[in-house]
Amino acid sequence: MASSNDITFRLSRSRGSVPRARALLHAVLGGWGVGQEVLEEAEPVLSELVPDALRVPVPSDRRIGVRIARSAAEGLLRLEVGDAGGGRPEVREPGEDETGGRGLLLVAALAHRWGYGERAAGTGKTVFAELKAPGIVAEPAxxxxxxxxxxxxxxxxxxxxxxxxxxxxxxxxxxxxxxxxxxxxxxxxxxxxxxxxxxxxxxxxxx
Structure with a gap:
């Protein structure tokens, strides 16, 4: 069961899910009172993870899952994006003439830590990124x-x-x-x- 320290939602496999994910991130972090500096780092990270999940080949009816969690004890904000596809997310170093392939480079640069693992459902994977958020507070009454x-x-x-x-x-x-x-x-x-x-x-x- 989700708590107010742990918000989850699912998004359809469409381009409109990227701005929707950003809007949800703003709403959640605003409700938590997270500072603007953390939001400015979290938004581009989520904006990279969501499109990556949308590009993974899976059955068209499979949605992606997004989880936003906070840990006041560790001063961390955690973003997770799960999909039903296979493969391994890897940081690439594209050439100067390449226009894409830099998404995970940005995630690695902004995140305190990132990685991936199997989804809890057992199908597909979840990619996560943790951001330092020293001012984050615990769940209120x-x-x-x-x-x-x-x-x-x-x-x-x-x-x-x-x-x-x-x-x-x-x-x-x-x-x-x-x-x-x-x-x-x-x-x-x-x-x-x-x-x-x-x-x-x-x-x-x-x-």
């Missing part, structure tokens, strides 16, 4: 707020797991009264009554 108080970028507990909120909109409830629709980083949208209590991280409350 939680509190309950009315759904209408939740804002974009915050994180709520949905069916026992933490989900980052990508968007919020109002919507009339079928039985009458106001409702709130939360667009989530993973899984379907959540539609609840405006006054329904939701668990939110302490320090992320607005209004």
């Amino acid at each position: 939680t509190r309950e707020v009315a759904a209408v108080m939740v804002r974009t970028g915050q994180t709520v507990r949905v069916r026992g797991e933490w989900r980052t909120v990508l968007g919020v909109r109002s919507d009339p409830y079928a039985a009458g009264g106001p409702a709130v629709v939360l667009e989530l980083a993973e899984g379907p949208s959540l539609r609840v009554r405006a006054a329904e209590p939701l668990t939110l991280r302490t320090g992320e409350c607005s209004g």
Whole structure:
């Protein structure tokens, strides 16, 4: 089960998944209060790992998995991208006239450590990169707020797991009264009554 120190989501095998992964990274790190310097290193790393996974030959219906995790004790931010394909990621040193092949060079330069291993499901591989994030903090306490108080970028507990909120909109409830629709980083949208209590991280409350 994911905790607020560990956010996972799956992306379709399309070019639109690269900007979506970056947007999710911004939302997650913003919710964690991670500094701009770490974000500026994490974004290009994820922007290299995701396209690499998308280029791996696999059945067209296989999605890629992304995990963003933090360790306050070690002061590290960990990015993981998994795919169902084979092969080994290797750092190349392309010639001056080559326009590609430098992705893992960038990852190796920015990361404190990187590598790969078998996916937990047993099919394919997961490539990871760890970045130093000395200012990263541990998982905060939680509190309950009315759904209408939740804002974009915050994180709520949905069916026992933490989900980052990508968007919020109002919507009339079928039985009458106001409702709130939360667009989530993973899984379907959540539609609840405006006054329904939701668990939110302490320090992320607005209004």
